[in-house]
Amino acid sequence: MPRWPEDSRRRLVDAAISQFVDRGYAESTVENIALAAGVTPRTFFRYFADKEEVLFADDDDLLPLLIGVIAEDTGPVRADVQMRKALGTLAAAVESRRDLLKRRQRVIDSHIALSGRELAKQARWQKDVTTALIGRGFPPGQSEILAAIGFALFRQCLHAWLADDGGPGLEARVGDALSGVRSVLDVRSSR
Amino acid sequence: MPRWPEDSRRRLVDAAISQFVDRGYAESTVENIALAAGVTPRTFFRYFADKEEVLFADDDDLLPLLIGVIAEDTGPVRADVQMRKALGTLAAAVESRRDLLKRRQRVIDSHIALSGRELAKQARWQKDVTTALIGRGFPPGQSEILAAIGFALFRQCLHAWLADDGGPGLEARVGDALSGVRSVLDVRSSR
DNA sequence: ACCCTTGTGTCACTTTGTGACATCAACTAT
DNA sequence: ATAGTTGATGTCACAAAGTGACACAAGGGT
Structure with a gap:
């Protein structure tokens, strides 16, 4: 049983969609998304193979x-x-x-x-x-x-x-x- | 009428497919492809929006x-x-x-x-x-x-x-x- | 107490892709 | 022919996307 469960993942998805919607996809960086979700960019790429996959x-x-x-x-x-x-x-x-x-x-x-x-x-x-x-x-x-x-x-x-x-x-x-x-x-x- | 016509483009396509086939796509870098075609990487991206597009x-x-x-x-x-x-x-x-x-x-x-x-x-x-x-x-x-x-x-x-x-x-x-x-x-x- | 798992951070690095400016040969017009 | 223009390319600097290696810390089980 994971210690800090799927919480990060969900926060990343939410942060990503929000940023994509109001800044545009190309203008949103993984760094910004990750920071908005309270994790580092490295963690983003552990959950999603690339920036597209989060969608x-x-x-x-x-x-x-x-x-x-x-x-x-x-x-x-x-x-x-x-x-x-x-x-x-x-x-x-x-x-x-x-x-x-x-x-x-x-x-x-x-x-x-x-x-x-x-x-x-x-x-x-x-x-x-x-x-x-x-x-x-x-x-x-x-x-x-x-x-x-x-x-x-x-x-x-x-x-x-x-x-x-x-x-x-x-x-x-x-x-x-x-x-x-x-x-x-x-x-x-x-x- | 272009001075050095579509020659570079064709050389880039050929070099790219060759490298993709025998090194694998992920292992082929745009740098290698460009050099094999006799141009710089910057020129590659002038003809093709990204590495995928060359295919x-x-x-x-x-x-x-x-x-x-x-x-x-x-x-x-x-x-x-x-x-x-x-x-x-x-x-x-x-x-x-x-x-x-x-x-x-x-x-x-x-x-x-x-x-x-x-x-x-x-x-x-x-x-x-x-x-x-x-x-x-x-x-x-x-x-x-x-x-x-x-x-x-x-x-x-x-x-x-x-x-x-x-x-x-x-x-x-x-x-x-x-x-x-x-x-x-x-x-x-x-x- | 001990290890072991698991999610995360840190750091260094390669690769992709772009913007700005320089260069240089060929074509054009006077 | 001389000058200016055009178009493909080079150079440089840089942001962003991914990746590999290793460290760390919290929790669970023996």
Whole structure:
């Protein structure tokens, strides 16, 4: 049992987001963040591999949830049903954190390197989800495509949800997107 | 007309990839790369915003091609036809560079920050493609989803193509993936 | 009391990235 | 041709991001 537990970590995350939001990401130094959290810069880098990671570290909690909901049932399922369940669960888990996520997204969108990190993290999730789908009994090749499309849709909905105050909830958006994915390929351009 | 034209830039790219491949990305310093190319580190950073960018700078040529092929026709098209044409053109443009791309992909896959950069670049392309699709007459919301799915599929095929020596060509893979995307949602798991 | 673990600090160092200014060859215009 | 301009590069100084090695101190267990 740690002597001074995760307290420092949380203070670092809070200090980092605050500074990113009101000074800008590039203008915030790790030194300032660390001092604001009451630790030294060296401690920052013990918790987070680099300055970017402090924005994404908390997401790691969600992956086990996603994998769990894929693995929990047994018996044959149709892919779109499985996908609806998995993405719906993920959406529900995130729904309550909209304010925090929106602040974070503003920071991410302000610097290209950060969008890259966000996508890289999702790509690693996608690999694990693919593995879970294969474990669940889907053919490997199609599991990859399912996971790829699933994440693409989820990203899409997430960003729209964060950008559109007062619009439909995330879970609803994900549901709609899934319903529409089949027909979108049949849409025709108007000119 | 520049006095010493793009020569330095090309030498820098070559030197960088060589060093990344045989020393590893993290172990290669910008200083070494620059000296190997016969310039100073300062010059490296004039051509490339950072150490990562040297791996991706050449991709910028492909975006105009992609946008062009979407914009060139007029008249109504079905989305899947448009997508097949665009992704097919992109695949064809890349097909001949497999060796180079494969070397590069090994470097990218060896460090997470690099996959992030790759994805961030594609995300910016995706935005431009979405705009092009809207300009072509597709409804905005569906243009976004089309672009998202298109890129997800292309990435998928690209990586499979690079990983699988002697397998089908990239263009063929992209064609197959597009044909299968509709039915993949109906697939059932085996348990 | 003793060790052992664990989170943190300190220090020195490399690497990345930038701003300001100097240089020098080639092109341009008179 | 002479002068001025332009553009790529070099030089220098410096801030910020990371890292490795070692020290220290508090708590827990034997």
